[in-house]
Amino acid sequence: MKRYLSDTSFKISTGFLLATFALLSILAFVLQGELRQKLESDSSKQVEASGNAIVAELVRQTSLVHSLAESLATVVNSIPFSDQTYHQLLPQLIDINNSNSLVAGGGIWPEPKQLDPNKDRNSYFWGKNKNGSLDFFDDYNLATGKGYRNEEWYVPAKFLADNSCYWSRSYVDPFSKEPMVTCTIPIHKDNEYIGASTIDMKLEGLHQFFQKQSENLGGYVFLVDQNNKFISFPQSDGILIGDNSALINITEFSSKEPQFEHLAKRLLEISQEIFITRSEYQQQHQSMARYLSDNSYQVSPEQANVMASSIINPIKETLGNSYLLDYFQLEDDFLLQEDVNVSIFHVPDSYWKLVVVTPISTDFIAVSKIIKQTSKQIIFPTIITMFIFFAFIHSYFIHPLIRISQHLREYANEPENEQLLEGFGSGDFGKLAYLYNNKTTLVQQSLLEISKSNSQLQIYASYDDLTGTYNRRAFENFIEKLLVSETRNENAIFYLDLDQFKVVNDTAGHIAGDELLKAVSKCIADSLRDDDILARIGGDEFAMIVKAPTIDTALSIAERIKQAISSYRFNWQGNIFTVSSSIGILHLSTLEGDKQKMLSCVDSACYAAKEAGRNRNHLYLPEDHSISERFGEMESLVTLRKAIDENRLFLEYQLIKHITGTAPCGFEALVRMKDSEGNTIYPNKFMPAAERYNATWDVDRWVIEQAIAEFKTIKKTFDTGFCSINLTADALNHEQLLTTIENALSNNDIAGSYFCFEITETNAIANIDLACEIINSIRQLGSRVSLDDFGTGMSSYSYLKELPVDYLKIDGAFVKNIESDIIDHAFVKSITDIAFAMNIQTVAEWVENESIVFTLKDIGVVYAQGFGISKPMSYSNLIKNKSSINNIINKRF
Known part of the structure; x- marks a missing residue:
């Protein structure tokens, strides 16, 4: 009985009957004012609901x-x-x-x-x-x-x-x-x-x-x-x-x-x-509004106040x-x-x-209509009509509504499993069912698409786009899980680096390089087993986790991979390329530590393999001398950073002499370091490690700022035209390079035209587009650019037309024996002739005596630099030896 009383059909039926009798009673006694007030209230509620x-x-x-x-x-x-x-x-x-x-x-x-x-x-x-x-x-x-x-x-x-x-x-x-x-x-x-x-x-x-x-x-x-x-x-x-x-x-x-x-x-x-804006938000509101108005040309102060209020959300x-x-x-x-x-x-x-x-x-209008109807004595016909109407409503409205209500309750919490409404004909409820079914289908399709998108996002987050292997993040997650597993010591980690990848990239282009990476990843995958893990972790670097109960097993698998790659022949547009690999091997039974230590050690083993001649494998062992040497390089980096912090870097200046006329000479700023006992350490001892680990920017910045500050005094002391400052590969790639140069020039109130920045040929052609961009930006500051160590690259001339430099600095290896070696003599002359044709001035390094100077002058080289001209001197010694340096500057050859 209780269930029947709570049934929707019973409630609606009872309510309809009660409403009918109530309506008839009200119609008999309603007054115009009361009815109007009620309808007005209902109208306002309807408008509110709408x-x-x-x-x-x-x-x-x-x-x-x-x-x-x-x-x-x-x-x-x-x-x-x-x-x-x-x-x-x-x-x-x-x-x-x-x-x-x-x-x-x-x-x-x-x-x-x-x-x-x-x-x-x-x-x-x-x-x-x-x-x-x-x-x-x-x-x-x-x-x-x-x-x-x-x-x-x-x-x-x-x-x-x-x-x-x-x-x-x-x-x-x-x-x-x-x-x-x-x-x-x-x-x-x-x-x-x-x-x-x-x-x-x-x-x-x-x-x-x-x-x-x-x-x-x-x-x-x-x-x-x-x-x-x-x-x-x-x-x-x-x-x-x-x-x-x-x-x-x-x-x-x-x-x-x-x-x-x-x-x-x-x-x-x-x-x-x-x-x-409540008092506790006043200061925040004013500050935010001021910022919004100042930083958008479209926002007025008045609008900024509204924007700040809406952001702070003080409803x-x-x-x-x-x-x-x-x-x-x-x-x-x-x-x-x-x-x-x-x-x-x-x-x-x-x-x-x-x-x-x-x-x-x-x-x-509604009130007037109802009043006219109530004035007539139609109570009995109304009752009959209401019952007929109720029967119709129950059949065509209440019953379908109950079905829809039951359907909605049944699937309220399971939209993905929701069923379609059926059996409602072509009337209004049929149209409603049709619209509802369309919405349900769209919702289910949207849920399916969202599910597919989420799955795709998971794939993008874990896999390498190019090769389809795992990426670095996924690989490191595997390492973390492996290090806490019971079978930890029955596995090995490999780091693999391709040896000739850059040759293919530079010769055949990046598309060929990408295809080579795909082919190599397949070679590696074919050499592994199903339960081994392969990931691409860098440009041409791969990493693997392999099941290897013993070190010998790990070495055997690594050798199989190395042989597979070295025997592969990459055919690109009729050109055949061979590649090899250097593989670092770490068996987890030989080392304890966290993920970072594991990755650092196997990376060092890979580096040791490359240093040993490439196309070979190197097993990490705690007593390994070559790897200890690499860690020594890391200590060298720490020493360099400490020297920078303790202000133990200083500059020496070597004269760049104009040998073909009377044009102003220049000086090259050369960085040096004092050790803790005050001994001078030359850059060949501390810069290679810094360059290898891309950690030279702090040195570059110090040299730029120090050289510009000191040259302000040097140019007043000597009749010199410029100061030459070396830039490393790190400097070329650093976003703060141009800002550092501009600030140093501004802080010292000196023009950029007094400075020349040297870029090695190797660094320039490594990324020629970036090099051209940096060179043009430096020249816009009024400074000049020199291409250092020219002639050491295999394709020096082919790149020269693309680099808008002012000077070519001929590598000293071609200069020191120029008097006795006809090939060096011919090479220097060819560089000089090409530079002259391109309106580029030449500078010869390693000029050890005056005889070389005369030879260079005859060839047409414009500047000479070396011990045969003047030895490098510290800033203070340079100022002290003003007279002797001026004599060299004024000397004619």
Whole structure:
């Protein structure tokens, strides 16, 4: 009995009967005023319910846009940066099914050098074209453009909490001419702000949605953003200005339509009530508003205050289950030309305000109609009609509704297993079932796509894009698990480095290099067993974990891999290349320690294999001399860093003499180090280790700053034209190189034209595009550039035309025997002739006597440097020996 009483059918039936008798009773006694008051109340509730439903739909749409923006931010934190990967993955996330009417575009907007250390602007943005397809836009990355870091939608991102969205003010897209807004999500990595992700939301779909709701309500609906700028309005032409490229705010609109002024005033008051800056937020609010205004050309101080308030989020109060902010009546609405009810709703998170305007006359018409009906004596016919109507309602409404309710309850917590509604015919419930089934299908498809995307993200996070093997992160995870396993000591770790990979890359190009890496990874995989692990951990470096109960087993497997690679012949466009490998081997039974120690030791073993002649394997043992020597190099690095910290570096200067005329001479700054006992240590003792481990930048920076500071005095003491400063490979690749030079010149108030920066030929051709970029940047400072050790490369002449240098410094190996070796003589002369033709001056190193000077002069070499001219001297000794140095400078050959 209790179950029957709680049954929905019983409740609806009983309620319908009771409502029928109640209605008949009320009709007999109702008065015009009471009925009118009730209908007015019901009307306001209906409007409130409709407004809440509209807001809920808005929240659903904005939540979808918010989720898409979060997905883009997740890509940056989940997947190692790859230009190719981003171009493949990001458009798929932006162009999710059924978002074409809602999403206009989106992208990732990193801070300078965050994704690519060589790029200040590196955004990835796609927008939809007229056909609804995504196009990639690179306009924001152009060096000639304004960029994106001063845009109104980007500047607030650094203040946002994780996964929170800043909704921009409404605007008209300059490309598609469609009205839209932007959701901006911050991207943080290791608690550091590194950029933002955005999704552009179309407003055209909202406008159509509001038109439909307006028809249902008999009035009209419009939407304004947090700055009271129109997002949607029935008369869309009235809220556009200029060439329809911008949207106006309510104040500007009220100046055009005076009847709108009262409604505009109330909206402004509500905005002030929503954004209340409490005393504890005052300082933060002012600071944030000032920053937003100063850093975006699109943000006024007034708008900055609104933006800061929305970010700090000081909402006046919670609104419960309703979004209604205010309800009032207006006389003579400018659009409907009659008295109206106005309901203002708050849209959560975005701080938008929805306004619903309905005519009051609708209520009076309904009241008059009911009063006429109640004046007639039709109680008995009404009862019969109600029973017939109830039977019809029960069959065609209550029963289908109960079925739908039961269906929804059954699958409420299992959307992925939800079944479709069937057996509802072609009526309204049939249409409802059809729409519901479509939605259910789309939801299930979306869940499936999300699941596939998550699986793909896991693959991207663990596998190397090129070879399909594991990547470094996955490999290190395997190591961590292996070190705590019971079978730890029955395994070995291999580090493999290809020996001739650079030859293939430089000769046949990067595409050939990539194909070679794929082929080598297959050679290795074919030499391993199914339960062994292979990973690519660097450019041409691979690492393996192999099952090896004994050291002999590990050595046998490594030898098999080495032989497989050395016997492989790589055919590229008819050219045959051979490659070999150097493999470091560490059997875990020989060493205790953590992951970093294991990786460091096996890396050292690989390095030892390369040092021993390449195409060989090297087993790590704790007593290994060659590996101990490498660790000694690491100690040398520590000594160098300590010398820098204790200011034990100093410079010596060697004269660069002009031997063919009277042009000013120069000095080359040469770095030296004092040991703890004051003895001089030359760079050949401490720089090779630093260069090998890419740790020379601190030395480069010190030399640049010290040489520029000391040369300010040297140029006043001697009649010299320039100071030559050496740059290492680390310096060429360091983002602070040009800034360091500029600051040193500025701090010492000296022109860049007094300095020449030397780059070795080897470092220049290692990355010729970067070298050209650095050379041109240095020359823009007024300085000159010298190509040092010229002639040591195999393709010196072929690269020379591409490098815009001022000097060629001929390697001393060709100079020291020039008087007795006709090949050296011919080689130096050929360099000099080519340099002359290219308007490049030449400098000869290792000039040990005056006889060599005369030979060089006859050939046409412009400058000479070496002990035959002058020995290097410290800064203080150079100043003390002013007279003798000036005599050398003024000497004529």
